[in-house]
Amino acid sequence: MSAASVRRTDLRYRVGLNLRAVVGRSYPRIVGANREPSWIFFEALLPLLGIAAYVFIYQFFGGQALAVINQATLTAPFGMCGSNPCADAAQQALYRAAVYSNTNALVASVVLGGTMVAFWLNVLWSMASQLYWEKEIGNLQLYMMAPMNRMALLGGMAVGGMVMTSMRAVSTLIAGVFVFGVVFQVANPLMLLAVFFATLIALYGLGMMFASLYLLWGREAWNLSALMEEPIFFSSGFYFPLGGLFRIPGWGPAVAIAGSFIPASIGLDALRQLTLGSTAFGGTLWIFDVTTELEILVGMAVLFLILARYALAYLETLAKREGKLTSRHQ
Amino acid sequence: MQSPMTYAVETRDLTRIFAGKKKRRFRRKAGSNGSEDSLGPVTALDGVSLGIKEGELFGMLGPNGAGKTTLIKILATLLLPTAGQAFVAGHDVAKDPFPIRQRINMVSGGETSGYGLLTARENIWMFSQFYGVPSKVSKERIDDLMHIFGLWDKRDAKVRMLSTGQRQKMNMIRGFVTDPDILFLDEPTLGLDVNAARVIREYVMNWVRKRAGKTVLLTSHYMAEADQMCDRIAIIDKGRILACDTPANLKRMIRTETTFQLEVDTIRDTTSFVGLRGVKNFSHKDDISKNRSHLTFILEDEGPVAEILSSITSQGAKVHSLQKSEPTLEDVFISMVGRGLD
Numbered sequence: 001m002s003a004a005s006v007r008r009t010d011l012r013y014r015v016g017l018n019l020r021a022v023v024g025r026s027y028p029r030i031v032g033a034n035r036e037p038s039w040i041f042f043e044a045l046l047p048l049l050g051i052a053a054y055v056f057i058y059q060f061f062g063g064q065a066l067a068v069i070n071q072a073t074l075t076a077p078f079g080m081c082g083s084n085p086c087a088d089a090a091q092q093a094l095y096r097a098a099v100y101s102n103t104n105a106l107v108a109s110v111v112l113g114g115t116m117v118a119f120w121l122n123v124l125w126s127m128a129s130q131l132y133w134e135k136e137i138g139n140l141q142l143y144m145m146a147p148m149n150r151m152a153l154l155g156g157m158a159v160g161g162m163v164m165t166s167m168r169a170v171s172t173l174i175a176g177v178f179v180f181g182v183v184f185q186v187a188n189p190l191m192l193l194a195v196f197f198a199t200l201i202a203l204y205g206l207g208m209m210f211a212s213l214y215l216l217w218g219r220e221a222w223n224l225s226a227l228m229e230e231p232i233f234f235s236s237g238f239y240f241p242l243g244g245l246f247r248i249p250g251w252g253p254a255v256a257i258a259g260s261f262i263p264a265s266i267g268l269d270a271l272r273q274l275t276l277g278s279t280a281f282g283g284t285l286w287i288f289d290v291t292t293e294l295e296i297l298v299g300m301a302v303l304f305l306i307l308a309r310y311a312l313a314y315l316e317t318l319a320k321r322e323g324k325l326t327s328r329h330q
Numbered sequence: 331m332q333s334p335m336t337y338a339v340e341t342r343d344l345t346r347i348f349a350g351k352k353k354r355r356f357r358r359k360a361g362s363n364g365s366e367d368s369l370g371p372v373t374a375l376d377g378v379s380l381g382i383k384e385g386e387l388f389g390m391l392g393p394n395g396a397g398k399t400t401l402i403k404i405l406a407t408l409l410l411p412t413a414g415q416a417f418v419a420g421h422d423v424a425k426d427p428f429p430i431r432q433r434i435n436m437v438s439g440g441e442t443s444g445y446g447l448l449t450a451r452e453n454i455w456m457f458s459q460f461y462g463v464p465s466k467v468s469k470e471r472i473d474d475l476m477h478i479f480g481l482w483d484k485r486d487a488k489v490r491m492l493s494t495g496q497r498q499k500m501n502m503i504r505g506f507v508t509d510p511d512i513l514f515l516d517e518p519t520l521g522l523d524v525n526a527a528r529v530i531r532e533y534v535m536n537w538v539r540k541r542a543g544k545t546v547l548l549t550s551h552y553m554a555e556a557d558q559m560c561d562r563i564a565i566i567d568k569g570r571i572l573a574c575d576t577p578a579n580l581k582r583m584i585r586t587e588t589t590f591q592l593e594v595d596t597i598r599d600t601t602s603f604v605g606l607r608g609v610k611n612f613s614h615k616d617d618i619s620k621n622r623s624h625l626t627f628i629l630e631d632e633g634p635v636a637e638i639l640s641s642i643t644s645q646g647a648k649v650h651s652l653q654k655s656e657p658t659l660e661d662v663f664i665s666m667v668g669r670g671l672d
């Protein structure tokens with residue numbers, strides 16, 4: 001071979017190659033996606049409407065509870081504290097404060113959950129179905145022909161999705177805080193960051209795994225995504241603390257456990273504990289303590305990344321054997 | 331495993347069979363390969379043995395469905411052979427794809443790759459990153475190539491705003507920007523206007539000729555393109571290599587034969603030409619819009635011309651033109667398989 005064909009294979013070269021590949025693949029998501037100004041409306045403001053619906057319900061219930069406490073009668077001159085009349089003004093004030101704080105915690109849970117919804121939708125629609133769609137436009141074969149590692153391809157998609165969606169999620173969060181007057185108290189910001197990133201990596205690891213599987217399932221995958229969207233909002237507790245589901249006798253725990261396989265559930269639970277204090281809701285609505293949840297998230301992240309890697313390697317070989325890296329052929 | 335010789339591309343008895351599927355029947359383009367094989371397995375490549383030397387501009391000429399794309403995909407490590415072996419830059423495509431991928435690139439005609447939200451320049455840059463080309467180097471190369479291909483004005487246009495020709499120029503730049511040693515071009519000028527096709531052909535020819543160690547494998551079903559561009563050409567049909575030589579030598583194979591082109595009123599019956607003495611082979615193509623048939627005869631000498639003409643007129647068809655022509659690669663193909671290239 002001539003001088004032109006001397007190509008490197010050492011570790012430094014490979015690391016450089018794959019880092020470039022990650023940056024390259026994330027570029028269209030970060031830069032390209034923000035070229036359409038309509039995203040501000042669809043992805044930052046529209047989620048606020050979903051959040052608002054729950055906020056109004058929780059505020060209404062809070063208002064009802066307050067009304068009962070404030071309603072003085074002859075037998076209960078200081079209103080009702082639970083099922084008994086309040087003993088005095090001090091007890092009444094205590095009960096009133098509890099209602100305020102529970103309502104704030106619920107509204108804050110919804111704002112956090114609504115923010116996390118953005119990531120879940122991104123994983124479903126822009127990660128899971130991505131390779132299938134890349135195949136349709138003819139990019140997939142060009143990616144598979146390149147010397148980059150396949151995980152760099154998936155990683156680039158994930159990094160791009162995370163960065164882009166974080167920008168959107170932050171806008172939703174800020175808007176939510178201002179519009180609904182939510183109060184967060186963060187005692188352990190480092191832990192908060194750790195949980196947030198572990199959740200994202202586990203969530204996008206799941207997306208990477210789905211991406212490979214969807215390639216196998218083809219068109220049916222779209223229906224699967226549509227099917228998974230709404231039920232998972234519920235079973236993963238995007239709009240209420242998931243621990244609440246566990247307390248519903250019968251089907252509650254089953255649905256909650258199924259929902260917990262989506263890393264967003266455990267992640268949200270931990271994020272809520274870290275931003276509302278673990279004593280919120282009387283400390284009764286959490287699934288595990290934050291440290292345990294972080295461990296589960298890290299475990300999920302590692303597991304999904306490994307599964308994604310093997311699923312894609314398996315699918316690549318299968319597609320190369322069956323001639324399915326392109327949908328059309330000339 | 332290393333290939334013992336210094337071929338840039340080598341295949342040994344390369345065979346690729348696609349499992350037939352019912353679904354495919356509906357997707358198959360009409361006339362691509364008849365309909366008799368649409369249910370069972372398709373043998374796209376049937377024992378192909380080829381050696382392409384470093385520095386060669388090598389062409390694969392054959393009709394639709396001949397197996398050209400299948401061969402390119404195997405060489406580009408995108409498809410596994412069913413049997414036989416293929417080596418690119420000395421490496422086995424099935425066992426050792428990584429060093430191959432570092433050295434190759436591929437551009438196909440009618441490609442729709444890239445992202446519509448990105449500009450032409452950004453798209454090319456993105457693909458170069460998957461080969462680890464440093465950003466600065468990549469951007470310089472892209473700018474140079476955009477000037478050469480006449481795409482500079484469109485550098486910041488979104489891909490979805492580009493015409494077919496501009497888009498294919500962008501795809502070509504994507505192929506060159508990684509500075510591959512071996513470039514696979516699968517019908518790169520498919521459906522392009524004359525000018526865009528000429529720019530692309532000229533750049534490819536210069537690229538191979540002016541740089542040491544660069545190899546191109548080009549597939550085409552335009553015989554003039556293959557003739558003009560290639561050092562050597564393999565003629566392929568139904569997955570088999572029928573001949574492989576320089577364009578001049580291929581045409582010399584039928585030098586003792588005479589080619590006649592006729593344009594006549596549409597005729598239905600061509601069986602009368604079949605066993606005619608002195609007719610080596612012929613092809614028949616109808617032009618429905620003009621109500622004419624084009625006939626190309628490869629004759630051993632001029633003897634049978636009178637008989638051919640009387641056979642046509644006896645069907646009541648008028649002969650509009652009769653022309654004796656220099657042999658082209660298409661005539662070589664017709665003399666071998668009794669069909670034209672398209």
Ligand SMILES: Nc1ncnc2c1ncn2[C@@H]1O[C@H](COP(=O)(O)OP(=O)(O)O)[C@@H](O)[C@H]1O
Nearest residue numbers: 323329330348363374394395396397398399400
């Ligand atoms: N992925 C595939 N699955 C099934 N059959 C295929 C596939 N790709 C190509 N074929 C078949 O293999 C034959 C050769 O196709 P191809 O290599 O695309 O020919 P060409 O590029 O010369 O037009 C055709 O009959 C085609 O239908």
Ligand SMILES: [Mg+2]
Nearest residue numbers: 330398399516
């Ligand atoms: Mg083809």
